[in-house]
Amino acid sequence: MHIVVCVKQVPDPSQARIDRDTGLVIREGVDKITNPFDLYALEEAIRLKESFGGQVTAISMGPPAAKEVLKDAIAMGVDSGILLSDRQFAGADTLATSYTLAQAIRKLGDVALIICGKQAADGDTAQVGPGLAANLDFSHVTQVRKIRQLNSTETVVERLTDTGYEVLGLRLPAVITVVKEINEPRLPGLRGMMRAKKAEIPLWDSQVLDVDPKRVGLNGSPTQVWRTFEPARHQKGEMLVGSPSEQAALLLDRLRSL
Amino acid sequence: MDYFLTEEQQMIKELAARIADERIRPVAAELDEREEFPWELMKVLGESDLFAVWVPEEYGGLGGGVFEQALVVEELSRACSGVAVSYAASGLGSFPILLFGSEEQKARYMPDIASGKRLAAFALTEANAGSDVSSIATTAIEDGDEYVLNGTKQWITNGGEADIYTVIAVTDKSKGARGASAFIVEKGTPGLSFGKKEKKLGIRASSTREVIFEDCRIPKENLLGREGMGFIIAMKTFDKTRPGIGAQAVGIAQGALDEAVQYARQRVQFDQPISSFQGIQFMLADMATQVEAARALVYSVARLVDSGARDVSRAAAMAKLFASDVAMQVTVDAVQILGGYGYMREYPVEKMMRDAKITQIYEGTNQIQRSIIALDLIKEAARKGK
Ligand SMILES: Cc1cc2nc3c(=O)[nH]c(=O)nc-3n(C[C@H](O)[C@H](O)[C@H](O)COP(=O)(O)OP(=O)(O)OC[C@H]3O[C@@H](n4cnc5c(N)ncnc54)[C@H](O)[C@@H]3O)c2cc1C
Numbered sequence: 095m096h097i098v099v100c101v102k103q104v105p106d107p108s109q110a111r112i113d114r115d116t117g118l119v120i121r122e123g124v125d126k127i128t129n130p131f132d133l134y135a136l137e138e139a140i141r142l143k144e145s146f147g148g149q150v151t152a153i154s155m156g157p158p159a160a161k162e163v164l165k166d167a168i169a170m171g172v173d174s175g176i177l178l179s180d181r182q183f184a185g186a187d188t189l190a191t192s193y194t195l196a197q198a199i200r201k202l203g204d205v206a207l208i209i210c211g212k213q214a215a216d217g218d219t220a221q222v223g224p225g226l227a228a229n230l231d232f233s234h235v236t237q238v239r240k241i242r243q244l245n246s247t248e249t250v251v252e253r254l255t256d257t258g259y260e261v262l263g264l265r266l267p268a269v270i271t272v273v274k275e276i277n278e279p280r281l282p283g284l285r286g287m288m289r290a291k292k293a294e295i296p297l298w299d300s301q302v303l304d305v306d307p308k309r310v311g312l313n314g315s316p317t318q319v320w321r322t323f324e325p326a327r328h329q330k331g332e333m334l335v336g337s338p339s340e341q342a343a344l345l346l347d348r349l350r351s352l
Numbered sequence: 353m354d355y356f357l358t359e360e361q362q363m364i365k366e367l368a369a370r371i372a373d374e375r376i377r378p379v380a381a382e383l384d385e386r387e388e389f390p391w392e393l394m395k396v397l398g399e400s401d402l403f404a405v406w407v408p409e410e411y412g413g414l415g416g417g418v419f420e421q422a423l424v425v426e427e428l429s430r431a432c433s434g435v436a437v438s439y440a441a442s443g444l445g446s447f448p449i450l451l452f453g454s455e456e457q458k459a460r461y462m463p464d465i466a467s468g469k470r471l472a473a474f475a476l477t478e479a480n481a482g483s484d485v486s487s488i489a490t491t492a493i494e495d496g497d498e499y500v501l502n503g504t505k506q507w508i509t510n511g512g513e514a515d516i517y518t519v520i521a522v523t524d525k526s527k528g529a530r531g532a533s534a535f536i537v538e539k540g541t542p543g544l545s546f547g548k549k550e551k552k553l554g555i556r557a558s559s560t561r562e563v564i565f566e567d568c569r570i571p572k573e574n575l576l577g578r579e580g581m582g583f584i585i586a587m588k589t590f591d592k593t594r595p596g597i598g599a600q601a602v603g604i605a606q607g608a609l610d611e612a613v614q615y616a617r618q619r620v621q622f623d624q625p626i627s628s629f630q631g632i633q634f635m636l637a638d639m640a641t642q643v644e645a646a647r648a649l650v651y652s653v654a655r656l657v658d659s660g661a662r663d664v665s666r667a668a669a670m671a672k673l674f675a676s677d678v679a680m681q682v683t684v685d686a687v688q689i690l691g692g693y694g695y696m697r698e699y700p701v702e703k704m705m706r707d708a709k710i711t712q713i714y715e716g717t718n719q720i721q722r723s724i725i726a727l728d729l730i731k732e733a734a735r736k737g738k
Contacts (some may be wrong), residue, residue, distance in 0.1 A: 148716050284401035284414060
């Protein structure tokens with residue numbers, strides 16, 4: 095079975111801030127890491143490979159430097175990585191990204207399962223997974239917290255909901271997006287890191303991918319971001335004073351008037 | 353300081369540092385408090401191939417040596433020395449096999465040690481045989497195709513947790529120092545059991561336990577080297593592992609120094625951070641200089657040992673001696689810089705101070721290291737004087 099994991103390089107969310115004047119994410123001096131949610135997708139794919147055999151390919155779209163997240167994926171245990179990179183791909187929204195990734199998966203041909211993290215930590219849209227399924231006409235389920243069964247034609251998964259979980263069956267080929275509850279991602283091993291160091295990451299550009307130029311990058315992106323901002327923090331605390339029973343009465347008052 | 357690590361060594365150091373920071377530090381205080389053996393972390397170290405760094409490639413390892421192991425031990429020790437010693441003790445238990453084992457013995461035991469699937473331990477010390485190893489009383493008597501072991505080893509690191517024990521026992525009392533031999537004993541062998549688990553001052557995540565042999569029969573092929581080589585095997589093993597204790601000490605000291613610097617910048621007294629007081633600055637400067645000197649010595653000695661040089665006992669003793677004394681001094685000073693907060697378990701430095709003490713004691717006390725160094729000096733002078 096051929097499993098594809100889509101991974102994204104993002105600015106480390108623990109360091110990320112927004113420039114108050116421009117409204118843009120400050121990227122300078124911020125480390126770039128694998129989207130944390132994608133680590134769960136990678137781990138799940140590697141576990142499936144370990145139990146059922148097959149191969150795992152990680153795909154990322156991004157600038158040449160995004161090669162690093164594919165190397166990290168290889169260090170964890172995936173077999174190979176492919177980078178989709180082209181000036182034309184720059185500025186893509188989720189629609190253009192899904193299309194471009196889908197073209198790469200079409201080119202691979204034999205993919206049975208695509209696993210994505212539930213969302214990217216920078217854009218937070220959670221749209222690319224379902225977008226891929228739509229482009230490829232694959233079945234899909236988001237927010238998967240467990241893969242119960244998998245064979246060459248179908249899979250049964252548990253989907254996390256607000257109140258519990260649903261059990262759903264999907265015919266393959268399929269796309270699933272996974273949540274943190276699904277596993278604990280492993281650290282890379284030294285052997286994996288050494289393999290990653292030597293690994294060649296093929297670069298697929300618009301020529302290789304045979305894409306419609308109107309559907310990639312900025313051209314293919316109808317989404318317009320009007321404004322981004324960091325919400326001002328309101329942290330005004332109020333100290334209630336008095337005897338414990340007076341304080342309790344005051345608190346009750348406040349709560350009632352909310 | 354740049355120690356000109358190879359790409360591979362740099363990778364080993366970075367991975368060990370990452371595991372220390374992400375996985376070990378968050379649980380170090382709890383492991384210490386609960387005196388709980390860190391099995392989960394041992395599994396992480398195994399999956400990350402860190403047990404493979406000192407094992408030759410033909411036995412499932414990555415082909416490094418004492419230096420690579422020292423890099424790992426140092427990084428792990430920055431976060432928790434109890435975890436680091438549990439890792440390092442597998443090296444201590446495995447060097448007798450690597451150094452003196454037959455092809456069959458190495459092929460049989462080393463791959464599982466390299467993968468972290470099985471831990472090793474080294475059992476020499478007894479109640480009446482600490483510094484004076486020649487007074488061990490555990491016996492191994494030949495009986496047909498077997499040896500029969502009787503006696504009790506104490507304070508064995510990884511005792512009860514390890515699967516593979518290298519044990520020094522007396523095979524011929526009449527031969528004195530040439531009357532001891534080394535054996536491999538596997539957990540699960542009838543007659544092998546584990547006694548009291550010690551409650552300790554420091555390295556409390558590690559297991560320190562009695563290993564008891566009662567008519568414990570092992571096949572003859574579990575003898576390491578030849579009969580009578582027991583103490584030579586032990587000494588040659590320590591030559592390989594004492595730089596590792598030095599690395600453990602450097603890691604503890606570095607951890608304490610990092611905490612002290614950070615705290616000194618934040619703690620405000622008399623309207624200024626305490627780092628602005630020269631009294632504190634000079635302490636930090638001395639600590640940093642000592643740590644760097646210890647690291648430089650440990651790395652040089654580890655590389656010397658890996659070079660295959662002969663007669664490295666003096667150097668190995670120096671690395672262990674100097675680094676452990678530095679660790680003790682630096683951790684005491686770190687507690688001093690943190691003041692009352694340093695004395696509290698909420699801050700990590702009191703644990704580091706407790707952990708540092710053992711590095712002056714085990715694998716030969718620092719008095720014994722000084723004896724080794726001095727005797728070697730005197731012997732050398734005598735040789736030259738002829
Ligand atoms: C936590 C822990 C883990 C250990 N792990 C292991 C293990 O895995 N395997 C193992 O085999 N052993 C292990 N040991 C044993 C350790 O190696 C011994 O404790 C150590 O060698 C010292 O022996 P001792 O404690 O009996 O001290 P003693 O030998 O009784 O020494 C007491 C004091 O006398 C001094 N002294 C003794 N002889 C001399 C001398 N000739 N000249 C000057 N001073 C001297 C010592 O330096 C020390 O200060 C461990 C010990 C501890 C505490």
